[in-house]
Amino acid sequence: MPNKILVFQSDFGLLEGTVSQMHGIAMKVDPTLRIFDLTHLISKFNTWEASYSLYQTCHAWPEETVFVSVIDPGVGSSRVSVVAKTSAGHYIVTPDNGTLTHLKKHVGIEAVREIDEAVNRVKGSEKSHVFHGRDVYAYTGARLASGVIDFEGVGPAFPVQDIVMHKIIDPVIEADRVSGVLDIEDPHFGMVWTNIPLETFETLGIRFGDTVRTVIEHEGDEKYREVLTYCRTFSDVPKGEELVYNNELGKVAIATNLGSFVEKFGIKAGPAWKVSFDKLV
Amino acid sequence: MPNKILVFQSDFGLLEGTVSQMHGIAMKVDPTLRIFDLTHLISKFNTWEASYSLYQTCHAWPEETVFVSVIDPGVGSSRVSVVAKTSAGHYIVTPDNGTLTHLKKHVGIEAVREIDEAVNRVKGSEKSHVFHGRDVYAYTGARLASGVIDFEGVGPAFPVQDIVMHKIIDPVIEADRVSGVLDIEDPHFGMVWTNIPLETFETLGIRFGDTVRTVIEHEGDEKYREVLTYCRTFSDVPKGEELVYNNELGKVAIATNLGSFVEKFGIKAGPAWKVSFDKLV
Amino acid sequence: MPNKILVFQSDFGLLEGTVSQMHGIAMKVDPTLRIFDLTHLISKFNTWEASYSLYQTCHAWPEETVFVSVIDPGVGSSRVSVVAKTSAGHYIVTPDNGTLTHLKKHVGIEAVREIDEAVNRVKGSEKSHVFHGRDVYAYTGARLASGVIDFEGVGPAFPVQDIVMHKIIDPVIEADRVSGVLDIEDPHFGMVWTNIPLETFETLGIRFGDTVRTVIEHEGDEKYREVLTYCRTFSDVPKGEELVYNNELGKVAIATNLGSFVEKFGIKAGPAWKVSFDKLV
Numbered sequence: 001m002p003n004k005i006l007v008f009q010s011d012f013g014l015l016e017g018t019v020s021q022m023h024g025i026a027m028k029v030d031p032t033l034r035i036f037d038l039t040h041l042i043s044k045f046n047t048w049e050a051s052y053s054l055y056q057t058c059h060a061w062p063e064e065t066v067f068v069s070v071i072d073p074g075v076g077s078s079r080v081s082v083v084a085k086t087s088a089g090h091y092i093v094t095p096d097n098g099t100l101t102h103l104k105k106h107v108g109i110e111a112v113r114e115i116d117e118a119v120n121r122v123k124g125s126e127k128s129h130v131f132h133g134r135d136v137y138a139y140t141g142a143r144l145a146s147g148v149i150d151f152e153g154v155g156p157a158f159p160v161q162d163i164v165m166h167k168i169i170d171p172v173i174e175a176d177r178v179s180g181v182l183d184i185e186d187p188h189f190g191m192v193w194t195n196i197p198l199e200t201f202e203t204l205g206i207r208f209g210d211t212v213r214t215v216i217e218h219e220g221d222e223k224y225r226e227v228l229t230y231c232r233t234f235s236d237v238p239k240g241e242e243l244v245y246n247n248e249l250g251k252v253a254i255a256t257n258l259g260s261f262v263e264k265f266g267i268k269a270g271p272a273w274k275v276s277f278d279k280l281v
Numbered sequence: 282m283p284n285k286i287l288v289f290q291s292d293f294g295l296l297e298g299t300v301s302q303m304h305g306i307a308m309k310v311d312p313t314l315r316i317f318d319l320t321h322l323i324s325k326f327n328t329w330e331a332s333y334s335l336y337q338t339c340h341a342w343p344e345e346t347v348f349v350s351v352i353d354p355g356v357g358s359s360r361v362s363v364v365a366k367t368s369a370g371h372y373i374v375t376p377d378n379g380t381l382t383h384l385k386k387h388v389g390i391e392a393v394r395e396i397d398e399a400v401n402r403v404k405g406s407e408k409s410h411v412f413h414g415r416d417v418y419a420y421t422g423a424r425l426a427s428g429v430i431d432f433e434g435v436g437p438a439f440p441v442q443d444i445v446m447h448k449i450i451d452p453v454i455e456a457d458r459v460s461g462v463l464d465i466e467d468p469h470f471g472m473v474w475t476n477i478p479l480e481t482f483e484t485l486g487i488r489f490g491d492t493v494r495t496v497i498e499h500e501g502d503e504k505y506r507e508v509l510t511y512c513r514t515f516s517d518v519p520k521g522e523e524l525v526y527n528n529e530l531g532k533v534a535i536a537t538n539l540g541s542f543v544e545k546f547g548i549k550a551g552p553a554w555k556v557s558f559d560k561l562v
Numbered sequence: 563m564p565n566k567i568l569v570f571q572s573d574f575g576l577l578e579g580t581v582s583q584m585h586g587i588a589m590k591v592d593p594t595l596r597i598f599d600l601t602h603l604i605s606k607f608n609t610w611e612a613s614y615s616l617y618q619t620c621h622a623w624p625e626e627t628v629f630v631s632v633i634d635p636g637v638g639s640s641r642v643s644v645v646a647k648t649s650a651g652h653y654i655v656t657p658d659n660g661t662l663t664h665l666k667k668h669v670g671i672e673a674v675r676e677i678d679e680a681v682n683r684v685k686g687s688e689k690s691h692v693f694h695g696r697d698v699y700a701y702t703g704a705r706l707a708s709g710v711i712d713f714e715g716v717g718p719a720f721p722v723q724d725i726v727m728h729k730i731i732d733p734v735i736e737a738d739r740v741s742g743v744l745d746i747e748d749p750h751f752g753m754v755w756t757n758i759p760l761e762t763f764e765t766l767g768i769r770f771g772d773t774v775r776t777v778i779e780h781e782g783d784e785k786y787r788e789v790l791t792y793c794r795t796f797s798d799v800p801k802g803e804e805l806v807y808n809n810e811l812g813k814v815a816i817a818t819n820l821g822s823f824v825e826k827f828g829i830k831a832g833p834a835w836k837v838s839f840d841k842l843v
Binding site for chain 1: 579585
């Protein structure tokens with residue numbers, strides 16, 4: 001029995017009816033579906049952000065939830081359209097363009113099916129080549145979430161090892177230092193989230209209240225150097241001061257209490273932004 | 282049997298509780314309604330945009346879906362409040378202020394009823410004259426979508442020919458040229474959508490890969506002139522280049538691949554923006 | 563029987579998956595819940611605005627609706643997490659940080675329970691101290707809205723008189739003048755809403771079409787002085803002119819017809835912004 005939950009993500013914005021057409025197509029498939037929006041404000045064409053957002057969010061949803069993710073800079077081109085089943089039991093309907101990177105790396109992809117558009121495409125939509133979010137992805141997602149088709153009904157099997165992946169950098173431990181990269185910034189509150197798991201960080205013997213020398217470099221240029229305290233939560237430091245903490249995903253992160261670290265120091269995120277923490281004794 | 286789907290559109294924005302009050306009133310009428318938001322970011326008081334947005338979106342939704350559209354610069358004045366039934370079987374609850382223009386022109390309006398506020402207005406709301414979206418439109422839409430009233434129960438019949446219409450300009454074919462206007466811009470990705478149907482365009486004998494001289498004028502001033510290729514999709518041209526394509530509504534459109542045509546060339550949309558395509562031999 | 567309606571409010575923004583995780587946790591508790599969003603664009607950390615927004619909105623919703631409000635600048639600190647039951651029969655799940663101010667003052671709080679995190683916290687979330695919106699508030703709200711727990715099941719009783727309150731200023735009548743403060747501005751259309759109830763205003767004998775001398779001061783400096791007409795609705799004055807009217811909450815308000823009063827005159831809202839209306843004879 002499918003759980004009938006269908007969650008949409010895109011870079012379509014909220015200004016007009018693009019997203020609503022996807023909702024409508026899903027309602028045509030099955031009006032008892034439970035429709036949600038993850039976000040439609042992914043930066044335009046940014047498949048890294050799309051991938052991270054799914055990794056950040058899917059785990060909070062019930063097994064069998066179907067996610068439709070439409071960040072699709074190559075819409076209508078030869079890029080493949082797929083449905084991935086994660087090891088946690090979620091389904092992701094998406095173009096195969098890097099959007100599955102973090103789920104594959106951190107959660108695991110159990111199997112992938114390529115969408116057979118002969119079956120899983122809105123009838124009569126064949127002349128449109130620029131809105132597969134509506135004509136293919138929303139439609140296929142709705143059919144899967146409602147039980148009209150099962151996972152096999154999506155189309156032929158696609159090799160998991162062939163999924164398009166962004167490059168992922170792993171954190172490194174040496175002596176009293178752990179280093180990694182700034183994976184993503186919180187675009188609203190302005191924290192930065194590293195790729196360093198809490199467990200890795202704690203193997204250095206760091207506990208709440210300990211201090212760490214925190215250095216951020218961008219392409220070799222030092223952009224930030226400070227001794228910070230590893231805190232339980234933001235308000236463990238005064239307003240406007242910085243801290244290191246465990247974010248909602250079990251990763252080490254850096255914030256300014258009641259302020260924006262990103263704006264205050266001109267820091268961004270991405271593979272070119274390296275971060276290191278040295279335990280101080 | 283109504284399908285219980287109720288879709289809201291407005292120019293109320295997302296910053297505070299105005300939209301939520303409309304949702305709440307609908308839930309008071311029938312908690313089994315399926316509530317959706319088309320967009321609440323229509324430009325303030327812009328009934329042209331409201332009209333286009335409904336035309337762009339309604340077709341994707343099941344028959345009998347009820348749309349509540351509240352772009353209402355004359356709230357509380359003598360403008361009439363109506364429910365229109367389209368030839369496609371959708372219901373639109375709206376002030377009669379031009380919001381029904383495109384649906385009437387391109388889809389057809391089968392019948393209109395004027396809302397009888399003696400029946401279809403939240404009890405106790407009589408002293409408020411500035412939020413008919415909540416007190417009249419959401420309430421009436423919810424009653425119709427849930428089956429508390431049928432279409433006749435909205436109020437007395439209203440002549441379809443009396444609906445307030447914006448002026449619509451039709452495209453023109455002469456020899457190897459088709460000309461029209463820029464109906465609307467995509468406010469997020471920055472394409473422009475013309476009023477020229479794909480079939481009209483193709484009667485010139487233009488096929489994918491053919492080139493057309495594309496000219497855009499604003500009140501007689503030439504703003505853009507270029508030979509563009511008619512493409513299946515954006516990525517048929519390199520990043521940052523322009524193309525002509527068939528948009529999601531079966532209309533000819535102009536885009537910059539992975540960029541914004543509107544921003545790059547300072548183009549806007551509206552009846553003063555003329556466009557023409559010449560077939561090149 | 564709970565009505566299964568769960569409404570979320572936060573200052574989390576719409577850019578990424580924070581809100582969606584709260585939705586997901588609720589779906590894990592009970593996939594038949596009816597989930598809504600009031601707004602997620604409350605100004606960051608602004609518990610006054612959060613409080614006003616609940617007061618503005620809750621009354622439109624059915625009794626027993628559960629609101630989860632996460633404006634939580636002290637997340638993870640010693641601030642108490644509570645569920646309040648209002649005299650209108652709504653439940654508010656929130657940190658106790660001023661968010662309940664307007665509901666307590668204008669609607670009444672019948673009883674409060676402190677959330678017992680030993681029971682009402684997502685299992686396995688104990689190591690995270692920065693996302694109680696997901697781990698505690700969404701989870702508790704979903705359990706209450708679905709009937710998994712009743713109000714007593716939230717945790718021990720908390721004294722209503724101990725709720726954290728913002729200072730509220732009451733309006734004052736003297737002779738032919740009523741004075742108060744600008745409680746809040748409409749951040750989208752740019753009206754300002756006073757704390758003066760319509761009934762207080764009308765005790766001066768003011769009726770539609772009467773004129774009032776309207777004065778706004780900020781910390782003793784006069785910022786606006788004009789004779790305005792008390793109108794039924796915006797379009798009772800020409801485009802671009804100002805008016806006094808009864809807003810959607812039964813409070814006296816000031817607007818510019820088809821314009822923004824706030825932008826035009828540089829007016830803001832808050833306890834430092836005093837307003838007075840003198841009846842003219």
